[in-house]
Amino acid sequence: MAAPAVSPVRPAAASPEEGGRFTALRAVPPWVGGIVGVVVIVAVWWIASLTLYQGSGAIPTPPSVVGKFFDAGQWSATLNNAGGTVGSAALGYLWGNLVAIVLAVIVLLVPPLEALANQIAVVSYCIPLVAIGPVIVIVAGRDAPSGASVVLAAMSCFFTTTVGCLLGLRAAPRTSIDLIRAYGGSTWTALRKVQLFSALPSLFAALKIAAPAAFLGAILAEYLGSGGDSTLGRAVIAAQSQSDAPQLWYLALVSGIISGLGFVMVGLVAKLVTPWTTGADVPAGAR
Amino acid sequence: MTGTHLDRHAGSRSSTTDPRAEARAATGINIQGLEKVFSMGRRSVQALASTNLGTTQNSFLSLLGPSGCGKSTILRILAGLETPTAGTALINGRSTWEIQRDHQLGIAFQEAALLPWRTVASNIRLPLEVAGITPEPGLIDDLVSLVGLSGFEKAKPGQLSGGMRQRVAIARCLAVQPTVMLLDEPFGALDDMTRQRLNVELLRIWTERPATTLMVTHGIAEAVFLSDVVAVMSPRPGRIAEVVEIDLPRPRLPELQRTPEFHEYVDRLSEILFGRGGAPADAH
Ligand SMILES: Nc1ncnc2c1ncn2[C@@H]1O[C@H](COP(=O)(O)OP(=O)(O)OP(=O)(O)O)[C@@H](O)[C@H]1O
Numbered sequence: 001m002a003a004p005a006v007s008p009v010r011p012a013a014a015s016p017e018e019g020g021r022f023t024a025l026r027a028v029p030p031w032v033g034g035i036v037g038v039v040v041i042v043a044v045w046w047i048a049s050l051t052l053y054q055g056s057g058a059i060p061t062p063p064s065v066v067g068k069f070f071d072a073g074q075w076s077a078t079l080n081n082a083g084g085t086v087g088s089a090a091l092g093y094l095w096g097n098l099v100a101i102v103l104a105v106i107v108l109l110v111p112p113l114e115a116l117a118n119q120i121a122v123v124s125y126c127i128p129l130v131a132i133g134p135v136i137v138i139v140a141g142r143d144a145p146s147g148a149s150v151v152l153a154a155m156s157c158f159f160t161t162t163v164g165c166l167l168g169l170r171a172a173p174r175t176s177i178d179l180i181r182a183y184g185g186s187t188w189t190a191l192r193k194v195q196l197f198s199a200l201p202s203l204f205a206a207l208k209i210a211a212p213a214a215f216l217g218a219i220l221a222e223y224l225g226s227g228g229d230s231t232l233g234r235a236v237i238a239a240q241s242q243s244d245a246p247q248l249w250y251l252a253l254v255s256g257i258i259s260g261l262g263f264v265m266v267g268l269v270a271k272l273v274t275p276w277t278t279g280a281d282v283p284a285g286a287r
Numbered sequence: 288m289t290g291t292h293l294d295r296h297a298g299s300r301s302s303t304t305d306p307r308a309e310a311r312a313a314t315g316i317n318i319q320g321l322e323k324v325f326s327m328g329r330r331s332v333q334a335l336a337s338t339n340l341g342t343t344q345n346s347f348l349s350l351l352g353p354s355g356c357g358k359s360t361i362l363r364i365l366a367g368l369e370t371p372t373a374g375t376a377l378i379n380g381r382s383t384w385e386i387q388r389d390h391q392l393g394i395a396f397q398e399a400a401l402l403p404w405r406t407v408a409s410n411i412r413l414p415l416e417v418a419g420i421t422p423e424p425g426l427i428d429d430l431v432s433l434v435g436l437s438g439f440e441k442a443k444p445g446q447l448s449g450g451m452r453q454r455v456a457i458a459r460c461l462a463v464q465p466t467v468m469l470l471d472e473p474f475g476a477l478d479d480m481t482r483q484r485l486n487v488e489l490l491r492i493w494t495e496r497p498a499t500t501l502m503v504t505h506g507i508a509e510a511v512f513l514s515d516v517v518a519v520m521s522p523r524p525g526r527i528a529e530v531v532e533i534d535l536p537r538p539r540l541p542e543l544q545r546t547p548e549f550h551e552y553v554d555r556l557s558e559i560l561f562g563r564g565g566a567p568a569d570a571h
């Protein structure tokens with residue numbers, strides 16, 4: 001079973017000639033990572049737009065794209081679209097993670113179920129979402145216009161969260177559990193008093209990765225035909241059919257920002273909920 | 288309080304009395320014919336061969352022996368963490384199950400095993416929470432000051448030194464006001480100086496709050512200093528090789544460790560452990 005990568009994605013190392021220009025960025029606190037990543041891409045992109053594919057205009061210049069961010073009409077449409085997508089993604093995120101956590105807890109309490117749970121998790125991970133997406137879109141059909149978006153978002157976070165949660169639940173020190181048992185506590189008491197807490201750091205690492213994953217799942221479903229008319233996925237289809245390069249780039253940027261925000265926000269919640277993993281917060285003996 | 292009862296030959300027990308009544312009469316720790324075989328797949332390890340051991344109520348028993356001889360296994364059986372393959376283990380005439388049910392067992396391990404998200408006070412309260420007991424007001428504060436950590440009630444384990452954490456573990460062990468204490472190398476991970484100090488404190492606490500105590504240790508001197516009885520175990524499969532009653536007066540003060548009587552006991556135990564002329568590696 002593959003462990004999920006847990007470290008936040010840092011901006012890619014700059015190439016030698018650009019190195020000097022970007023070294024300063026490394027000193028930036030990690031929580032800006034998502035935003036900084038976008039900034040780096042913009043810089044590279046500007047250079048590319050001025051040098052590559054000038055004939056076809058496949059790479060629009062940053063001003064033509066960034067300008068859209070200051071266009072009021074464009075904004076309200078985007079907010080509307082993003083609202084639809086984020087709504088589906090959030091719902092999927094909630095369900096996917098809930099099912100994953102419940103499954104992990106059940107596996108912990110009933111070990112023989114582990115093999116089955118592993119199979120479910122791996123299968124959900126191995127089926128390419130692009131392949132199963134259209135099937136789910138047809139099944140969800142007209143009754144639940146955004147149903148497929150929710151399902152794909154849920155499927156996208158299910159695997160990482162199951163694995164992260166199980167690893168976390170198992171990470172509890174054996175002596176802590178022995179202690180609870182020696183005092184007459186049951187498996188359930190040990191779970192409540194020890195394992196649920198010691199699982200949090202690992203669980204949150206997974207939840208952090210699951211946030212962009214859920215968003216990607218929702219947008220993909222919309223691109224494959226799910227959801228109402230005002231979603232980011234639909235906007236991408238529209239822009240694509242008109243070969244509107246600046247609009248496509250603009251939508252990609254918006255998606256990236258939302259995705260990054262989700263990652264950063266879950267990270268902040270993690271810091272609030274699991275302060276003990278970040279060391280001392282109150283000076284010892286201070287009263 | 289220092290009288291002991293020992294029976295190293297299972298067959299030699301009186302056959303005229305009812306064994307059950309006899310077991311209840313022999314208070315303290317009473318282990319008879321205890322055996323433990325761990326099986327891992329097709330392989331199996333005999334951790335304990337038929338083991339017998341007995342002490343009186345509220346006496347302090349230390350288990351010494353080479354690594355892997357089954358000391359922790361005995362302690363874990365007494366704590367209800369392992370089930371014996373054969374034999375019985377009673378403490379104060381009662382089974383582990385009864386003692387756990389009445390919340391009379393305190394335990395501490397080599398690792399403090401504090402929960403990092405709980406404060407010192409909240410860690411000490413844990414056994415009471417598990418037992419569903421609301422602590423009397425002031426109990427936790429008393430325990431904190433008993434182990435010399437006043438002012439650190441609200442600190443998190445991550446902010447404490449190793450010695451302080453182990454003090455918290457001892458306070459937690461005392462939270463249920465146990466009549467039975469099981470300590471598995473409680474200060475084994477600490478440096479000699481801290482360990483020495485904590486031993487003196489443990490002795491003071493144990494004198495204030497008597498409890499039938501079993502301590503597993505590698506320190507010969509600390510075993511002599513603290514115990515009424517020291518049982519030395521032989522290598523695998525674990526058996527009790529010899530039991531030495533430590534007939535030194537109480538209360539025991541640190542100065543006792545510089546007396547010839549004390550050293551006589553240390554030498555005798557080293558001899559049993561390492562053989563004549565063998566240099567004790569971890570005696571101090
Ligand atoms: N859960 C287990 N599964 C299999 N074997 C075990 C288990 N626990 C202990 N053993 C084996 O039983 C034997 C006794 O172990 P135990 O932990 O009681 O030794 P010990 O005397 O406490 O050693 P140490 O001084 O190193 O702590 C060892 O050989 C060990 O490998």
Ligand SMILES: [Mg+2]
Pocket residue numbers: 358359360471503
């Ligand atoms: Mg041990």
